[in-house]
Amino acid sequence: MRFRAAVEAVSVFYKITQAVEKLQKRFIIKFTPENMHIICNHEANEGGTQVWSQIKIDSIFADYRIQSNADNQITMAISSEALLAALRSASASSTSATAYQVEEILMKLAKKNDRAVLRFDITGTTSVGRRVKVTHDVLVDVMKPHEVAKLAEPLCPDPDLHILLPPLQKLRTIVERLRPMSDILAFRANNNGKLQVSISTETARVQTEWKNLLNPKLNEEQAEEEGEKDLDKIFTVHVSTRSFLKFLNSHVISTSTIACVCQNHCLILYVYIGDATDVGGVLTFYIPAIIDGD
Amino acid sequence: MQATIHASALKSFTKALTCLARYGDELTICAYPDSLSLSATNSAKSAFCRFKYEKEFFSRYNIGKPRRNISDGEGEGLEETQTIKGQLLAKNLLSILKHRTVERSVERCELSIVEGTGGDEGSDEEIDSLESKLIVKLLCKHGVVKTHRLLLSIPIALLAPGVPDTPNQARVNIGPGALRNMLEHFPMQKGAKADPQLIWTFNESEVGLKTCESSMDKGKSQISTELNISAEEFDAYELYTSPIIIAFHLREFNATIAYAESMTLSLDMCFTDTIAPLYIDVEGDCTQGLFVIATSQPPGVPVPISQNSYRPMSNKKRDREETPTDLQRPKRGMKIVQRVDADAASRYTAQSRQSSRMPDSMPPPLSPGPGSFRPLSVPVHQPSLSPVPNKRREQQEPLFLPSSQLSIAENNFLKEAGLGDIGTAEELNALLEEDGEEVDFSPSQAQRASDSKQIKDDEMKVDGAPESFELVEETGFGPTQATQKGFQPLFND
Incomplete structure (x- = not known):
């Protein structure tokens, strides 16, 4: 099992980690020759939210070498906080002017005291050009192939609609206000560019509505189907406000986000990383519906 | 004391x-003539x-004449240094001075x-006039004057570690x-409990x-970092x-860095x-x-041979001494500050050969163990021990005894009634080791602290060889009543 890579776009890696860090204490990273998958599939996490993501190796790494008996894939469980700390240190130069200038970040799988670690070797220079070397060893559990085989994405019915969300940062400001009022958030949308986010309690009802959003058509077939549908029909899914806020943590990385509603089943959110034209990856959030929320 | x-x-x-305030809750103020x-x-x-402000730092500074009375006068008079001491919660003072409006509008501050004094002051206050006040x-601007009165308690006098003078x-x-x-590359867990060690x-x-x-969260730490x-x-x-x-x-250490950074001063580390x-x-x-911070033996790092090999040489040059049984690792609890009563503190200075920078600095340690100043529990002393501290210890013990469950004021009365000298040192020791309930008079907190310290110390001894503290830990008996001062002379040779 060999694995090493130079981290080129450390800030992207850092932000992706930031986006999912709050969800689970440990998550799974699966490296394949083409992609990096970050997976949060813990049943017990907040509201059962799952994240399955796929990020192109090229969008973060360079000089990428991977080799293993399991189809050249390496899957590991890693502490999100520790990974975040290592990446924060590596990306320090972009956040503070006086910090060290990072020249190279090497990530590799290594062994330390008989335990597998993901090692980050950071070389840089101080403000006056003296060399600094920082090494982070993040403990990982390399997963066995049969464990990996058990990992499966949740199955969902065909979504009732797709809608392009407004910028997540704006959405977040609103949901943050709703959070203290209710634990359950209603997410409503139709195929005609309308989105409503609302809460309703005994004493208050708050609803925010967006209009003229895009309803992306995934393919021709779907477009035909939709011609027969009532475009104005509103589909509703109730989700945990807290889970939704955790998804909104990904505002740090998102460029565009598409939401899919499977009425009374779940909310699926595709967070695209990088330019719309050259998508570097996508984080998929599954937020289960709260059925008895009405 | 008045300072502007x-x-x-x-x-x-x-x-x-x-x-x-980031170092500790209790702030001890000592005012010296200069x-x-x-x-x-x-x-x-x-x-x-410790921060020491020269007289010149203040636009006006005078210590005033120390009052000569039973509770305060004689002890000070003996060593002929005028000092005024008091202790308060750091955050109380800080919250007054750090207030937003204060920072903007204050023109000067008078402390x-x-x-x-027991009467001639504070008649308009409800508070016990025995207490000192800051x-x-x-x-402020526009003639606004804000006055805060803070109670000063008698400091649990601590001997500050003296700076060793060694090649x-x-x-x-x-x-x-x-x-x-450098430090920002190290993952800092948030929360009050986290205290990483580097x-x-x-x-x-x-x-x-x-x-x-190998810090306490062994196994839990998911990341290790090297720079x-x-x-x-x-x-x-x-x-x-x-x-x-x-x-x-x-x-x-971070608190120190933050201070140095805010003052744009550099750190001189020895x-x-x-x-x-x-x-x-x-x-x-x-x-x-x-700033003095205890260090510990890094796990996995062998005790440097040099430590023993340079010992003979260092013995000539400094008072500090390491025993060959040093190998046990000090824990986090390694004490660098020793507790004595205020009185002894000043006298230490008089006897100290070291040119410590402050009258209250403690001389570099004379003995290796934490408990060596406790005559009862460590019967055999290192020959190198100066006899003086021991003697004084014994003299002080009886004073401490009857007061272990009394407030300062009551204690005061006891002392004045001449009851202060009952009890043997054994009784004292027994008393201190008992985990008895204590009446919750506020000044007795200090005693409780010393009680628990005593117990802790004993536990440490059970562990094995006395731990090799560089600086002597003088525990347990930390008398907390300044009223002893009045009695001290009785026992002087």
């Missing part, structure tokens, strides 16, 4: 207080912080200490910014830092030998070997900051 701080100086005063010192010790007694008067000492100087840049390796041309993995940087990053870099490896906790404390000097205009 101008608005410009008040800022740096407040910054120092902020730093002190300087004012503020000090704090963390609860584990493993870190100590004065009114000593408890009066903070803030003179076997490494001295490095570095700016706070450079340190911050191992510093000073090589000839390179400095290495790494996270200490190597050129020694040139330090402005001064003098080692007597290399490598020198020390490990210490960062909580208090350390001798792996188990001597780390001394940091941060000096500004008319201000001396001294």
Whole structure:
């Protein structure tokens, strides 16, 4: 099992980690020759939210070498906080002017005291050009192939609609206000560019509505189907406000986000990383519906 | 004591207080004729912080004549230094001075200490006039005057660690910014409990830092970090030998860095070997900051051979001594500050050969063990021990005995009634080791602290060989009543 890579776009890696860090204490990273998958599939996490993501190796790494008996894939469980700390240190130069200038970040799988670690070797220079070397060893559990085989994405019915969300940062400001009022958030949308986010309690009802959003058509077939549908029909899914806020943590990385509603089943959110034209990856959030929320 | 701080100086005063508050809750104020010192010790007694302000720092400073009375006068009179001492919660003073409106509108601040005199002052207050008070008067714009009165308790006198004067000492100087840049690469867990420890390796041309993995959260820490940087990053870099490896906790160190950064001062760090404390000097205009942080033996790092091999030599040159049984690792609880009663503290100074910088500095340790000053539990003393402290210990013990469940005021009466000398040292010891309930008089908190300390110490002894504290830990008997002063002469030879 060999694995090493130079981290080129450390800030992207850092932000992706930031986006999912709050969800689970440990998550799974699966490296394949083409992609990096970050997976949060813990049943017990907040509201059962799952994240399955796929990020192109090229969008973060360079000089990428991977080799293993399991189809050249390496899957590991890693502490999100520790990974975040290592990446924060590596990306320090972009956040503070006086910090060290990072020249190279090497990530590799290594062994330390008989335990597998993901090692980050950071070389840089101080403000006056003296060399600094920082090494982070993040403990990982390399997963066995049969464990990996058990990992499966949740199955969902065909979504009732797709809608392009407004910028997540704006959405977040609103949901943050709703959070203290209710634990359950209603997410409503139709195929005609309308989105409503609302809460309703005994004493208050708050609803925010967006209009003229895009309803992306995934393919021709779907477009035909939709011609027969009532475009104005509103589909509703109730989700945990807290889970939704955790998804909104990904505002740090998102460029565009598409939401899919499977009425009374779940909310699926595709967070695209990088330019719309050259998508570097996508984080998929599954937020289960709260059925008895009405 | 009266001191006036101008608005410009008040800022740096407040910054120092902020730093002190991060070291410990209790702030000890000592006013000397030519300087004012503020000090704090963390609860584990493993870190100590002291700011000393020269007279010139203040726009007006005078200590006033110490009143001669039973409770205060004689002890001071004996050693002929005028000092006024008091202790209060650091955050109480800080919250007054750090207030937003204060920072904007204060023109000057007058601090004065009114000593408890038993009558002629404080008649307009409800409070016990035996108590000393710190009066903070803030003179603001538009003639607004804000006056705060803070109660001063009698300090649990602590002997500050004295700075050793030894050739076997490494001295490095570095700016706070450079340190911050180094430390920011280390993952800091948030929360009050987290107190990471770093191992510093000073090589000839390179400095290495790494996270200490054997800290309490062993196994829990998911990341370990190592940083190597050129020694040139330090402005001064003098080692007597290399490598020198020390490990210490960062909580208090970070407080020091924050202070140095806010004052744009550089840190002068002195350390001798792996188990001597780390001394940091941060000096500004008319201000001396001294920070002492206990170091511990980094796990996995063998005790340097040099430690033993240079011993004979070092014995000639310094009072400090390590016993060959040193190998046991000091824990976090390594004490660098010893507790004595205020009286003895000043007398130590008189006897101390060391040119400590402050009258209250404790002389470099005379004996190796934590309990060596406790005659009962450590019957055999190192021959090198100076007999003086022991004798004094014994003399002081009876004074402490009857008061262990009494408030200061009651104690005072007892003393004055001549009951202070009952009880033997054995009884005292037994008393101290009992985990008895204590009446919750507020001043007796100090006693409780000393009780628990005593117990802790005993446990440590059970562990095995006395731990090799560089500085002597004088525990347990820390008498907390200043009223002893009145009695002290009775027992003087």
